Amino acid sequence: MTSPATAGHYFGYWKFKSNSGGVFGIGSTANKSFWVEIYVSSSSGVAYDFTANAGSAAWSSGAGALTFPGTDGSANGFGLKLDQPKLESGVTSAKAGLLFVPNNVTNGYIQASYPAFRVQTGDRFQATIGCEYGATTCYAAYSLNYQIGSGPVKTFWTFREKYEGWTYNVNLNLNALAGQDVKFILVTSAYGSPTGDRALWVNPIISRAGAGTPPTATPTVTGTPPTPTPTRTGTVQPNACDRAQFISDVTVPDGTAFAPGIGFSKTWRLKNVGTCTWTNYSIMFDTGEKMGGPDSALIPTTVAPGQT
Secondary structure: OEOOOOOEEEEEEEEEEOOOOEEEOEOOOOOEOEEEEEEEOOOEEEEEEOOOOHHHOEEEEOOEEEOOOOOOOOOOOEEEEEOOOEEOOOEEOOOOEEEEEOOOOOOOEEEEEOOOEEOOOOOEEEEEEEEEOOOOOOEEEEEEEEEEOOOOOEEEEEEEEEOOOOOEEEEEEOHHHOOOEEEEEEEEEEOOOOOOOOEEEEEEEEEEEOOOOOOOOOOEEOOOOOOEOOOOOOOEOOOOOOOEEEEEEOOOOOOEEEOOOOEOOOOEEEEEOOOOOEOOOEEEEEEEOOOOOOOEEEOOOOEOOOOO
16 A cells, blocks of 8 residues: 555555455354554644634634533533544544534524634644534534635635544645635534534644654554445345454554655454355455555465464
């Protein structure tokens, strides 16, 4: 594999393919992916940290002005800083983030409006977004809004996120705003019912070339990788005998940092916990960032039940 050319936080998700074409993964239902997770660093550093400056923002919701930090469970909506937020993928980030919960009405919202910031050419807004782990009914819209002076509030970017076990890495070029003093506004809105909406902005920053040491977050995974993945339409379903268990990352642990364009080999240790022997089985790319890897790769040995 090869680390991508652009700085960021990347996941690539993989599964098995049997010699009869059945696609299967890990977990009790054999449908979860195993993954490679890396950070790609560059000479960029942090020009502005939205989490560290959350106390300087003006917080509000559809119910009116809010204090920060808020009170968990408030029907008016609330925002909290989490030192180690756990995302819906099951990954616990070592980088802090912000939990946004909208006011408890249909299409409720919560927002944090930050003081003006002078944007420079090359600046990028970066964050990892997703629902909080366990918030299974979460369905929210994320927006990065902005205001220049006393002008109208405009939307720079928006994205809908539903609890499905995936996260999204935001990496936005801010060149269109370069040279201006911009008030950025982080917004999370309920998409319909607000019930269970607990939305995370993990490590939201503005990165800038030469601004200092690049961020090097190293998230950890608690227990067996829990990423649920939907069954692909049109693929052959796995036989009942095809089951696998994640044991460990042999090389490239989760959160390993690389410079852009660096080649690396990823090795997982997985156990055959089914009843079929793996002969001419393959691993196959499922979704996410392929990182220059193949569409599939043949497992070079036969793996009997109980072997790794």
